[in-house]
Amino acid sequence: MTCAEAIAAYGLRALGLGERLLPSGEITLCQQVALIGSGLIWNLYFAGFALLLGFFLATGLALAKTSHRRAVRLPAAGFIYLFRGTPLFIQFFFAYELFVQVPRAGFQIDLGVVVIGAQTAWLTKAWAGALLVLFLNTSAYTAEIFNGALRAVPRGDVEAAMAIGMTPAQRFRRVIWPTMLRLAWPAYTNEAIFLFHATALVFFSSFPTWRQEGDALYYANYFAEKTFNPFVAYPIAAGYFVLATLILIAAFGLAGRILNRHVAPEQRRRFRFRPEYVR
């Protein structure tokens, strides 16, 4: 099998396209590079959607945690505490078992006139179930970051906004929220990196692969076990992750520059690698 053939056969294998059987017997380097690369699609999918959705929930949770009302503050704080205090790996297992237990037949809500059925079996699939766990998990970590940034918003800025007669909604949208983002951005970049890295855990927890469509590490592990040689497949996967991480840092750096465009360069908060939000 030539290199081009390997790429054609396995380049999109993680999506179910191309060759049905995974490589076996004589395994070439090209096959490993192509298949592990196709697995990266799953990591990008999980990280992308979890971060996108988590961003909004995190903003809400961070606000709720600063609320003066106990009924609002405590549930948010409890949620954040639960997800930050337990390992993501265990969360995957626990959620999967819950998803398997609860729905067996799906929900049946009898309203007398009409019966509402909710099919929940799809939650046991990795694309939905694992994404849900990752989404809730990153929301909790991000909410903690945003909450810290909200507390650091300069009081004078908010008072100035009040003085010129902004409504609370305007104040939030135009002053508090942009400042919060700006202050939180370096820490949020760290969170994004580690969430991306955490996506490699999905197929090693209970979530099963379907038709052997897995992520980069799933295929790296497959090759390492097939060839009994860890020195090729794992470095390939590591290389992909390093590359994707560098792109992610560059993209977040660009966004950070846009957020900071009105701030003098020496006053900007720089991104520093801090594994504070690893799970």
Next chain:
Amino acid sequence: MRGRRRAPPPFPMFASCTDPSTLSGFPWLACYLTTGKHLAFYFSFLVVLALLVLAAPAALAMGLGAALARRSRIGPLRWVAGLYTSMVRGVPDVIFFLFVPIALDQAIEWTRHKLLCPDVTEPIRRGNDFVVCAQAKLPLSSADAWVHDVYGFLLALIAYALVFGAFAANVLDGALKAVPKGQLEAAQAIGMSPGQVLRRVHVPQMWLYALPGLSNLWQILIKATPLLFLLGIEDVVYWARELGGAKTQIFAYPHPDWRAWYFGGLMLFYLLLTWISQRGYERMMTRLARGQKVAGA
């Protein structure tokens, strides 16, 4: 996977448990929770704690070594340390946990093969196989099950020390930079050699700055312990899956799928562990910061 099953005790813990099918309610539960397999499950919590207690100082030592090596005057040493400390930034820790034990195992067996069986001419890697002579195997295939268990645990420990050593090096590097320059200059001015400055002033003063980062790292380490499962060690996750799975009537204690309960229990265990750590850290910080001029006291 190297681990082998520990044999359950041959007799039940309580005499009343000899025939569980006659029991129900609380006595049944008491008997169920004290079966040999459950005792192995409880033992695996000690394995988690042992890993924490052993991996933390090992990682700290590696981290301190790497952080100091990064400031070395010897170029290659500095580059290696720099590469080591930055590798955890781009590569998920899971990859290291999967890679290091098997790579280390093969490296050791390869070396032993070269030393112990020099007259074997066939290559070690044959197609998709890794073949070493019987004497080079580690542990020897004749070794007891517990030797395999301990060996597997040691490999896992090294993997944790490597990964968390790199994290710790990042923290300690920042802490070394945070020590006020004046302190070091003062030490130099009274005639201390560079080594003395490092040992007597720089490193002792660094700890206070490193503590928040190290506490964080400790929390991360706690949350990384269930990954032992990936290394084929019979840890809490292994037993939760094993014990929680549905048991049919042919088992002494039949029950439906209880895995959600077992994993819920694990969640509580980790919540407790991180909570205690947080409390301990806060107390340590107030004690250390007493009389010191640092924010956050």
